[in-house]
Amino acid sequence: MDSSKVPEEKLTRTTTVQETVPESVEPPVPRSMPKLNKSPLHGLWALTLRDLRKWYTNPYQLLISLIQPVVWLGIFGKALNFGTFISQSGASPAVQNQILLSTFGTKSYFSFLSVGMLASIILFTAAFSGMSVVFDRRFGFLNKALSTPVSRGAIVVSKVLQSGVRSLIQAGMVLLIAVVLGMDVSNFSVIGLLGAFTLLFFMGFALSSLFVTLALRSSDWQTQMAIINLLNLPLLFASNALFPVKIMPTWLQYVVKFNPVSYAIDGARQLLLGTAGVPSGIYNPLWLDFTVITAFAVALTAVGVVMSWKLLTK
Amino acid sequence: MMPNQRDTKPVSKAIVEVEGLTKTYDGKFKAVDGVSFQIEEGEIFGFLGPNGAGKSTTINMLTTLLSPSSGQAVVCGFDVHKHANDVRRNVGIVPQEYTADEDMTGMANILLCADLYGIPRSDSKPHAMELLNLVELQDAANRKVKTYSGGMRRRLELACGLINYPKLLFMDEPTLGLDVQTRAAVWKYIRMLKQEYHMTLFLTTHYLEEADSLCDRIAIIDHGHIIKIGTPTELKDGIGGDVIVVGVADGEVDLSPDIGKLELVKEVKKNGNEYRIKAESGEEASPQIMDLIRSKGLHVTKISLTKPSLDEAYLELTGRTLREEETNRWATMSQRITMARARS
Numbered sequence: 001m002d003s004s005k006v007p008e009e010k011l012t013r014t015t016t017v018q019e020t021v022p023e024s025v026e027p028p029v030p031r032s033m034p035k036l037n038k039s040p041l042h043g044l045w046a047l048t049l050r051d052l053r054k055w056y057t058n059p060y061q062l063l064i065s066l067i068q069p070v071v072w073l074g075i076f077g078k079a080l081n082f083g084t085f086i087s088q089s090g091a092s093p094a095v096q097n098q099i100l101l102s103t104f105g106t107k108s109y110f111s112f113l114s115v116g117m118l119a120s121i122i123l124f125t126a127a128f129s130g131m132s133v134v135f136d137r138r139f140g141f142l143n144k145a146l147s148t149p150v151s152r153g154a155i156v157v158s159k160v161l162q163s164g165v166r167s168l169i170q171a172g173m174v175l176l177i178a179v180v181l182g183m184d185v186s187n188f189s190v191i192g193l194l195g196a197f198t199l200l201f202f203m204g205f206a207l208s209s210l211f212v213t214l215a216l217r218s219s220d221w222q223t224q225m226a227i228i229n230l231l232n233l234p235l236l237f238a239s240n241a242l243f244p245v246k247i248m249p250t251w252l253q254y255v256v257k258f259n260p261v262s263y264a265i266d267g268a269r270q271l272l273l274g275t276a277g278v279p280s281g282i283y284n285p286l287w288l289d290f291t292v293i294t295a296f297a298v299a300l301t302a303v304g305v306v307m308s309w310k311l312l313t314k
Numbered sequence: 315m316m317p318n319q320r321d322t323k324p325v326s327k328a329i330v331e332v333e334g335l336t337k338t339y340d341g342k343f344k345a346v347d348g349v350s351f352q353i354e355e356g357e358i359f360g361f362l363g364p365n366g367a368g369k370s371t372t373i374n375m376l377t378t379l380l381s382p383s384s385g386q387a388v389v390c391g392f393d394v395h396k397h398a399n400d401v402r403r404n405v406g407i408v409p410q411e412y413t414a415d416e417d418m419t420g421m422a423n424i425l426l427c428a429d430l431y432g433i434p435r436s437d438s439k440p441h442a443m444e445l446l447n448l449v450e451l452q453d454a455a456n457r458k459v460k461t462y463s464g465g466m467r468r469r470l471e472l473a474c475g476l477i478n479y480p481k482l483l484f485m486d487e488p489t490l491g492l493d494v495q496t497r498a499a500v501w502k503y504i505r506m507l508k509q510e511y512h513m514t515l516f517l518t519t520h521y522l523e524e525a526d527s528l529c530d531r532i533a534i535i536d537h538g539h540i541i542k543i544g545t546p547t548e549l550k551d552g553i554g555g556d557v558i559v560v561g562v563a564d565g566e567v568d569l570s571p572d573i574g575k576l577e578l579v580k581e582v583k584k585n586g587n588e589y590r591i592k593a594e595s596g597e598e599a600s601p602q603i604m605d606l607i608r609s610k611g612l613h614v615t616k617i618s619l620t621k622p623s624l625d626e627a628y629l630e631l632t633g634r635t636l637r638e639e640e641t642n643r644w645a646t647m648s649q650r651i652t653m654a655r656a657r658s
Binding site: 033034035036037038039042043045046047050053054057058139140141143144145146147148149150313 | 377378379380381398399402403407409411412413414415416417418426427429430431432433434436437474478479648
């Protein structure tokens with residue numbers, strides 16, 4: 001409005017502006033707020049990237065997380081040689097293969113266990129996603145995030161998403177290790193791999209939502225550890241990850257049927273190991289596996305987001 | 315927004331209006347009990363009280379981290395309950411704890427804060443550098459926060475709190491656990507924000523000298539209640555004047571009635587050879603008292619004048635000194651972590 005107005009950038013703190021500028025001009029203040037990006041995805045992406053960056057800049061964490069599946073595969077999987085077990089009882093190779101196929105859906109127990117281990121590493125990664133909420137609360141970062149307008153749901157979903165991405169990469173590494181150690185690759189296909197990893201990703205998403213939701217109010221990592229131990233081993237053992245459902249007692253078979261982890265593993269086994277020569281009744285139909293896992297993921301993520309609105313503001 | 319209040323003081327208007335704010339835990343324990351106050355635009359307002367008095371709870375309600383059990387709070391023109399996101403966009407927060415992510419650099423931490431506000435990188439990058447310059451952390455911008463000292467972390471928190479161009483900045487115990495130099499630096503920044511950026515500041519502290527030297531107005535809070543609000547001078551004047559202690563060579567003669575007759579003197583107590591006198595204006599009263607004693611033929615052996623400190627005002631108002639109060643386990647632990655990290 002005034003032709004003698006000093007350009008903005010010259011209004012530094014040391015300049016005496018009173019003489020050249022009308023009195024109404026405010027003393028130099030920081031630039032005003034720019035146009036904001038109010039999309040919830042903006043904050044979600046920033047939070048997810050923060051966790052992922054912390055993960056991939058720390059290679060030790062990745063290596064340590066791979067130790068457990070390697071021990072399971074390399075020692076447990078190799079030691080439990082069901083083929084020798086059966087052939088020692090005098091069965092011919094043809095009978096041996098028949099018994100293995102009708103029990104495990106594959107001729108090699110190691111391959112059977114490998115798919116279980118893919119699910120196992122996802123289960124453990126998901127379990128610790130709750131831990132990261134506890135530490136964020138503990139170290140104040142959660143409060144910092146809560147004091148910004150970022151969507152409460154984005155805080156929860158970012159934890160779930162980062163865990164999902166991490167578990168996919170870790171599962172990929174476990175698969176590589178399994179192949180190196182002797183997993184049957186004769187039935188691998190691009191569609192099979194994509195399908196199997198989609199199932200595993202959804203399972204990871206669902207389980208992370210569960211653990212993150214359980215951790216929303218917690219500032220105590222010991223409790224969180226207890227919850228992880230309480231849920232993790234039952235979810236693993238009461239599933240088809242290590243042993244086929246068929247050989248379990250009837251009551252346990254019912255538990256396995258209610259455990260969503262079983263459906264992801266069931267689908268992944270069909271897609272990775274093939275179904276040729278496998279008697280019917282070993283596997284669920286694929287559509288059922290996908291439906292159960294997708295429903296499980298959608299339901300638990302929805303619960304997590306709704307709970308975040310309630311639990312994050314006290 | 316508030317047309318009825320404009321007429322009295324056209325320049326300053328309330329940026330925070332709190333009415334009957336209460337936070338009840340578990341249906342019984344009232345951490346904050348019916349607190350009401352106003353903060354004018356451009357002032358430094360301090361909450362002074364012991365640990366567990368309700369300072370942080372109040373700040374957490376005003377910054378939307380806690381929802382009030384009852385009462386109302388309007389911050390920057392928005393109700394904290396109904397328009398939480400608008401409040402969040404307009405205020406900055408420097409929390410009591412160190413909230414920065416230790417595994418990230420100082421710069422990355424500020425940029426992450428900016429992202430959470432939805433500030434585009436085209437703006438937040440240059441602004442973050444400006445803020446790091448402001449708090450003199452430009453050389454450490456690309457170092458991981460775990461290599462920072464306590465003072466540097468505190469300054470980084472301050473820079474993070476300013477990234478969204480707040481009109482109002484909340485600082486919860488800004489100097490907790492800091493050494494003397496860093497405390498002085500933080501005080502310098504606080505004054506600068508007020509004077510040069512015309513920001514309104516709300517800070518909580520349990521250091522009396524901090525409240526005294528920084529705040530335009532102080533609310534003394536204890537057990538969830540505001541006991542008194544006023545300028546530091548008003549609070550100090552409230553305790554009834556300066557204290558003059560005069561030593562006299564001969565303690566036999568009692569001059570108390572004569573001294574008590576002086577106009578400025580409010581109260582006299584004789585204690586052996588010493589008189590302890592409360593007077594309205596100590597500087598003017600003490601020469602008069604000396605003249606009076608000499609006129610009676612006695613020697614003054616010593617004289618001291620003490621201005622009332624906020625410490626005494628606090629003692630007078632609450633009946634106790636500021637000391638560590640028993641608080642809940644979590645609050646205590648969190649504060650210990652903060653203090654331990656401040657010293658690192």
